[in-house]
Amino acid sequence: MTEERGPLHVTGELLATKRIGAHHHLTVVARGVPERFRPGTFVAVSTGAERLARRPLWIHRVRPTGGYGATLELVVEERGPGTRWLVSQPAGTRLDVIGPLGRPFSLPKEPVACVLVGEGYAAGPLFPLAERLRERGCAITMVLVAPDEAHLLSALEARRSARAVTVVTADGSVGQRGSVADVLDETLERAGAAVVYAAGPDEVLHAAAAAAERAGAWSQVALERPMACATGLCHGCTVPVAGEGGHTRLVRSCTEGPVLRGDRVVWDGGEA
Amino acid sequence: MTEERGPLHVTGELLATKRIGAHHHLTVVARGVPERFRPGTFVAVSTGAERLARRPLWIHRVRPTGGYGATLELVVEERGPGTRWLVSQPAGTRLDVIGPLGRPFSLPKEPVACVLVGEGYAAGPLFPLAERLRERGCAITMVLVAPDEAHLLSALEARRSARAVTVVTADGSVGQRGSVADVLDETLERAGAAVVYAAGPDEVLHAAAAAAERAGAWSQVALERPMACATGLCHGCTVPVAGEGGHTRLVRSCTEGPVLRGDRVVWDGGEA
Amino acid sequence: MSLALANPVMVASGCGGTGRELAAYGDPAELGGFVTRSITLAPRAGGHQPRIVETPSGLAHAVDLHNPGVDQFLALELPWLLQQGVTTFVSVVGRTLGEYAEIARRLGRTPGIAGVEVNLSPPDAAASSVFDAREPFHAASVVAAVHRDLPRGVPVLAKVRPDPVRVAETARAVLEAGADAVVVGNALPAAMPDGRDAGLSGPAVRPLAVRCLTEVRAALPDATVVACGGLATVDDVTTVLELGATAVQIGTALLHDPTTAHRLVGALAAPVAGEDEA
């Protein structure tokens, strides 16, 4: 019954963990998952049976490797017990992984100008997105946001696919000092953006959606809402979206998201 | 309020894990604990806050080491989730350790003949016991029992302190094939044993205590009873012992044991 | 009336999505039964975020009966389940006895369902807006109302409160009122960290669910009992089957691992139950 594109449940293996700045980059074997990856999808990892909620993590990259078929690269910021467990496992640890989950970013049919906005680890899925957009001939501007340099994904790599890269940190340790809202309107205008893609906390997504609206662009935002199952079973991760007819309905951010149209998300979080 | 000899609660560190046969030998830094060790005492290790019962483990050996002060050597047989966790931790893992816990083996005042009987990993505390007995001039016979060779602690090392070593395995893969009961009476007689020390599952302890009684020897048995706290707080690990006056009373095997007089333990497990 | 399940492993209400999501991980038709989330007469938006938080070996949830209402359910969710050959039990909950009866009538017009499960025990804030069935007498009234309005031949499962003190009394009352089986029990009444009402489920609650089972078995040795609450491993399932349960429902364990129910079916079918990863 499994669709070709549906998620897989596999026992994978942690191949390596590399610390870069405030992040841990995990290389994970999860047979079959990389082949189904599209930017904006994620995996849900078990961090032990006593922590019942799986931990959702963006797929940052898929890499072909010698013996293992392709591997996944995940970027983890240590915060609570689940991520602490994840980043402290030795290479060789078996990982119970489900993925790829969720709806990916939609790609424009025409080669239009795109602005990609990402904060911290959440910028992860924007890198493979940028590659695919470039393959389609889109002109890409990337805006990387972080509290400080340690939480910034590589701006160097961003330059490979992007024509222009803007870096904004809250403490000014690298790039421009400030918040994403400070730079968006100008960036969108300069880029002549037709589509804005955003990933990060709600403030970033909301700001990106609002700037897109002002600029007359489409927006696609990748939400990070707490998830219990990440597989659509529990109806715990609902987010209100404005339907076609103007009324609000609840969708599950794990299965109907995590990528949603920015102009549809009801940002105040009010439900019903 | 801590007595000089009382247990310590420390955050230790796993220095190394080495697999030998069916066992994992763990080298653990637990500041202060080795200095208080006496044979027959044990440590209680936390295997994570979600597994509330600490795992009791015999202290097999105490070794002086370069930088760390002395270290503990623990011998772990993987069985359930707790031991699985323990043996799969990488070197460097912090371990929450309490010890040394429990009453150790009592040593005879005179240099008498002693028979030491141990099954599997539980023979661990008999090796340092043998050393201390030898220091006191006791003649030592060791009986090492195991289901098979993989579960046998080193008979070679046993020969260092013991005059005679008998090995018994259930499958005959090494030493004599059979059970401990088959060899005890003869061994005790040949050794002219005045004291029998035993460590292992109840069958072994009971057999040792009974053989000692038949031979007119004292017995000291190190019980392995399920423990929840291992620190005397919960009254969960009670074992019935015959009191001086002939009546049975319950003692906690973690604080009043784990070493008890074999002739006092009520082996059928019936309580009051 | 017997439940006639192909095997004893069912999906607990509210933990299998609409059924479709589960299909990515195994054919739902291979399970003993699939219980839908609880369906109300009118659609319900459910509770505010956060709806589910992790607790030690459990989940606290205030999903609060989010569901599309019986008509949308019959139009959009049930047909897929029946078409796939899933042994479907529809869970129902109402604000009044009349609502229960009305839902039963609408379900009764739909052939193909394997049974109806009456949710007598929502643990969270829902308790304040659904019919209060905490007293055994009221629980029995609900079961009677549903039973009366369903066609003969559609089994009724009564899902009772996991309250060890009153569970046996409640089980007796609902069986006398016409229930074919008792589901023991549900999420426990609990609180979110912010103090809001919630339900607590998952392995954390298993020893309490097992106690409810032993209470019901002791009082009603001939009743058909479905065990529910904290079951996750082969060991858990064989334990409750040995204690007299006819079937089991798996809830929270599926949220952690959507293959759980299928793995259990496989392990129970194997000649020697496989090794259990606790």
Added chain:
Amino acid sequence: MSLALANPVMVASGCGGTGRELAAYGDPAELGGFVTRSITLAPRAGGHQPRIVETPSGLAHAVDLHNPGVDQFLALELPWLLQQGVTTFVSVVGRTLGEYAEIARRLGRTPGIAGVEVNLSPPDAAASSVFDAREPFHAASVVAAVHRDLPRGVPVLAKVRPDPVRVAETARAVLEAGADAVVVGNALPAAMPDGRDAGLSGPAVRPLAVRCLTEVRAALPDATVVACGGLATVDDVTTVLELGATAVQIGTALLHDPTTAHRLVGALAAPVAGEDEA
């Protein structure tokens, strides 16, 4: 009467040994209070082995009130506690109202105790051989009996059943009967894997214990409430203090880590609560 604790962290009944064992890990006199295991009139041998088994994030136990009886307790255990300056609350349980009264009289003759905790809610098989105080009215009778026979000035804590449905009603009844504070609650009724009656405690039950607290606070905003059940981390404790508890009791967490209570005292006293290792 106020409880007059130096700090809000108490040791829960049955989880601190005789007090002496705890002393290896920290001075028990530095804790807000130490509640003894429940003491009966005659000695009790307690339950069969296994008495305690591990469950997911919890312990199931059938220690079944193992204790030396009130006279031996007064002779062998209490003097050490008082001599060390430990703020000692003696937990009591009886088979009849007369036994409760008799224990109270014997305790009343011993100066120095900080209070008496009435255990109204043993969860395991003990329930069958101790006075059945599950009805609020009966719980109140027990408290009245103890209260009457204790000297004025000895506070009475009533430890009630963690049943979210009836806990507020029970709390009201015991306060009216003379209790100075309510301890909410106790281990939950549960089963051992072999089906024997047991109590369930530890972090697994915390969300249910918090629900009992919110029920009591909502109904009785002025009552002195001591929270008990599954509390382990600084976060747990600050949460229940914010929800209105006056103090907390730590049980199972101490069995896992005997330094827990002292660490909590330290963390709560610190100007900014320390980082919490969940």
